[in-house]
Amino acid sequence: MSTTLPVPLGEPSSSARYTPGGDDARTYEVRTFGCQMNVHDSERISGLLEDAGLTAVEDGQADVVVFNTCAVRENADNKLYGNLGMLKAVKETRPGMQIAVGGCLAQKDRETILRKAPWVDAVFGTHNIGALPALLQRARHNQEAQLEILEALDVFPSTLPTRRESVYAGWVSVSVGCNNTCTFCIVPSLRGKERDRRPGEILAEIEALVADGAVEVTLLGQNVNSYGVEFGDRGAFAKLLRACGSVAGLERVRFTSPHPAAFTDDVIDAMAETPNVMPQLHMPLQSGSDKVLKDMRRSYRSARFLGILERVRERMPHAAISTDIIVGFPGETEEDFRATLDVVERSRFATAFTFQYSKRPGTPAAELPDQVPKAVVQERFERLTALQDRIAREENARQVGTLVEVLVTDQQGRKGGETHRLTGRARDQRLVHFSVPEGAQTPRPGDFVGLPITEAASFHLLSDPAPDEYALRRSRAGDAWDRSQADSCGVPTIVDGAPRAVSLGMPSLPVRTPGR
Numbered sequence: 001m002s003t004t005l006p007v008p009l010g011e012p013s014s015s016a017r018y019t020p021g022g023d024d025a026r027t028y029e030v031r032t033f034g035c036q037m038n039v040h041d042s043e044r045i046s047g048l049l050e051d052a053g054l055t056a057v058e059d060g061q062a063d064v065v066v067f068n069t070c071a072v073r074e075n076a077d078n079k080l081y082g083n084l085g086m087l088k089a090v091k092e093t094r095p096g097m098q099i100a101v102g103g104c105l106a107q108k109d110r111e112t113i114l115r116k117a118p119w120v121d122a123v124f125g126t127h128n129i130g131a132l133p134a135l136l137q138r139a140r141h142n143q144e145a146q147l148e149i150l151e152a153l154d155v156f157p158s159t160l161p162t163r164r165e166s167v168y169a170g171w172v173s174v175s176v177g178c179n180n181t182c183t184f185c186i187v188p189s190l191r192g193k194e195r196d197r198r199p200g201e202i203l204a205e206i207e208a209l210v211a212d213g214a215v216e217v218t219l220l221g222q223n224v225n226s227y228g229v230e231f232g233d234r235g236a237f238a239k240l241l242r243a244c245g246s247v248a249g250l251e252r253v254r255f256t257s258p259h260p261a262a263f264t265d266d267v268i269d270a271m272a273e274t275p276n277v278m279p280q281l282h283m284p285l286q287s288g289s290d291k292v293l294k295d296m297r298r299s300y301r302s303a304r305f306l307g308i309l310e311r312v313r314e315r316m317p318h319a320a321i322s323t324d325i326i327v328g329f330p331g332e333t334e335e336d337f338r339a340t341l342d343v344v345e346r347s348r349f350a351t352a353f354t355f356q357y358s359k360r361p362g363t364p365a366a367e368l369p370d371q372v373p374k375a376v377v378q379e380r381f382e383r384l385t386a387l388q389d390r391i392a393r394e395e396n397a398r399q400v401g402t403l404v405e406v407l408v409t410d411q412q413g414r415k416g417g418e419t420h421r422l423t424g425r426a427r428d429q430r431l432v433h434f435s436v437p438e439g440a441q442t443p444r445p446g447d448f449v450g451l452p453i454t455e456a457a458s459f460h461l462l463s464d465p466a467p468d469e470y471a472l473r474r475s476r477a478g479d480a481w482d483r484s485q486a487d488s489c490g491v492p493t494i495v496d497g498a499p500r501a502v503s504l505g506m507p508s509l510p511v512r513t514p515g516r
Contacts, residue, residue: 026096028054029062033079034070036220036256037191038103040171042068044129045102047161052133056163061090064098064136069105071186071360080105084117091119098122098136102129107149107190108362114145125149126191130160152192167484168407168446168477169216169252170209174202174240178222179229180259182286183297183364184326184357187222194222196230199240206247213480215446216252216407217244225258225267238266245274249476251448252407253277254429257284257324261299263308272315279316280429283308284324288343289336292329295368302343309347320350320395320428327384328357328377330368337380344387350395350430351459352388356381389458396456399430403452404461406432410445410481424449426461434463437470446477 028049032042045066046056054064065087069080084099091097100122101113107125114120122135127150135146164170177192178185206217219240221227228236244253253276258267260283271277283305287293290301312319325340344352356377359366406424421433422443434451436442443449450471455462 026054026063027057028064028066029057030066030068031083032068034068034072034104036171036218037173037176037222038068038070039165040173040220041103041126041129043162043164043171044160045132046163048130048133050163051161061094061097063094063096064100066100066102066132069101069103071104071108071190077105077109080113081116084120088117088119096140098139100124100132100136102126102132104187104190108186110149111147114147118145121145123147123149127152164209166410167213167480168409168475169218170214171220172202172205172209172217173197173220174224174227174237175221175230179226180223180299181297183295183368184329184360186360186363189362191222194226194230196227196236198231199236199243202240203243203247206244206250210247210249213446213477213483215250215475215477216254217250219244219253219255221255221257223257223259223262224255225264226262234264235266238264238270241267241270241277242274245276247276250276251475252427254280256282258282260284260305260308265311268308268311268315271312278427278429279319280321280427281312281319282322282324285340285343285347286324286326287329287332287336288340289332290339292332292336292340295331296326296329296365302339306343306346318428320430321347322351322353322429323347323349324353324355325384326355326357327381328372330357330365330372331370332357332372332380337384341384341387344384344391348391348395349388350392350428352392354381354384354388393456393458396430396458396461399453399461400456401453403450404430404432404463406434406449406451406463408443408445408447408449408478421462431460432463433460434465437465437467440467440470441472443472444474444478444481446479446481447475448473 028046030042030045030049032038045068049064049066050056057063067080067083080101084101087099091099098121099119101120102124104126106113106123107127110123113123121139122132122145124131124135125148128148131148135148139146175194175196177194178188179194180188202219209217225237227240228234233239241253241255244250253274258281263283271279271281285305286296286298288302293301309321312321325344327337327340357365357372359371404426406426408422408424411423419433419435421435423431423433426432432451432453434449450473451463451465452469453461454464
């Protein structure tokens with residue numbers, strides 16, 4: 001089943017190329033809202049557009065603007081239509097400019113987008129990312145908006161061209177879709193049932209990334225630890241983690257997000273026994289109240305959740321654990337909320353992504369009675385964030401005096417310009433801002449540095465090492481960074497004895513965690 005408006009017959013959307021001719025070289029920009037899956041999808045969108053002859057915009061207004069949307073939060077609609085409204089006037093002054101909307105909100109709203117924003121040129125869904133170049137071409141040729149929404153995946157996204165945001169780290173999808181029925185979540189209806197890739201395909205993509213210079217990969221899935229159910233191997237995810245350990249040159253492996261109900265001890269064992277699988281786990285709690293978990297259709301209870309954390313820490317005492325929590329789910333009482341506070345206190349999360357419940361049309365929770373008043377939700381949210389900020393600050397304070405290995409990133413903290421600190425991630429994914437001692441060699445993004453933690457805050461760690469406390473390890477990923485800069489700018493530098501080029505930086509995703 002699909003919704004298509006209007007599409008000429010005989011033109012396969014997944015393979016058509018958008019090839020401007022002559023002097024008609026066009027630029028594009030992809031604006032991403034939502035989760036890591038959307039970020040990875042945007043890399044595919046960028047790859048498709050570049051394969052079709054467009055180039056990423058560097059300065060000014062792009063000729064093609066693509067919104068890759070999220071439908072999880074209540075303000076997703078407002079964010080999209082606000083952005084579209086601002087671009088309407090721009091488009092009126094730029095003949096030939098095109099706007100496209102894809103992702104979860106497009107899958108949900110469909111014709112509504114074109115009704116509310118008729119200046120949009122193309123609308124596509126989560127199942128047919130590969131259609132975008134053809135839809136833009138048709139819209140331009142026919143001078144009318146094109147809409148194409150499929151009800152099931154046409155091509156697994158990992159087969160599409162990709163423009164990765166990072167040369168030193170990459171996302172690798174192990175599955176798409178979700179088989180759960182959480183009452184607050186609209187994702188299953190927009191992403192479909194779980195589809196698993198074969199292990200050989202996943203490992204081949206990882207090996208290709210490493211060959212291009214990457215030293216870190218993050219395995220992605222809506223419920224990543226249920227990987228293998230489609231082809232009948234419930235131990236497949238643990239086996240995949242162990243297989244990642246045999247990929248030469250792959251130094252860091254992460255994954256997100258697992259589901260507590262499907263999280264098994266073989267995965268914990270694989271994490272603890274595979275050296276390049278990092279001591280870091282994102283485990284969504286959602287609520288500490290068993291009553292609320294039941295109403296959410298989360299098929300675990302708080303005792304099971306805490307038991308998983310206990311077993312993880314038995315095998316990996318220094319593991320950093322993060323979570324997701326929803327405040328104000330329909331029917332949540334003060335007693336329920338206090339149960340959440342209790343689980344948070346006992347869990348000692350390094351980081352928590354906390355959300356106020358927002359009603360999403362089409363989800364069972366939206367029809368539940370006893371919707372919690374906004375003022376009550378806000379007050380509980382403030383109590384929860386105050387508690388988690390204290391715990392995070394205390395847990396980070398325990399890192400002071402320890403030595404950490406940091407993978408340097410191309411991102412910079414909020415105060416990096418003032419402090420001249422660089423930024424990276426420790427093995428446990430904690431954010432570290434660090435200074436380079438006078439006279440020491442400055443690392444490149446993708447290089448590794450050994451550092452002592454000298455100061456801590458709720459959202460980051462600081463390191464101001466003495467010269468004898470600073471250890472730089474140049475890496476293949478740093479070399480790949482230099483090569484990427486050589487491709488984007490003509491300023492020479494030296495890599496492995498050969499002239500290369502480097503620029504002041506390349507576009508990157510914003511830092512998701514507050515920092516300096």
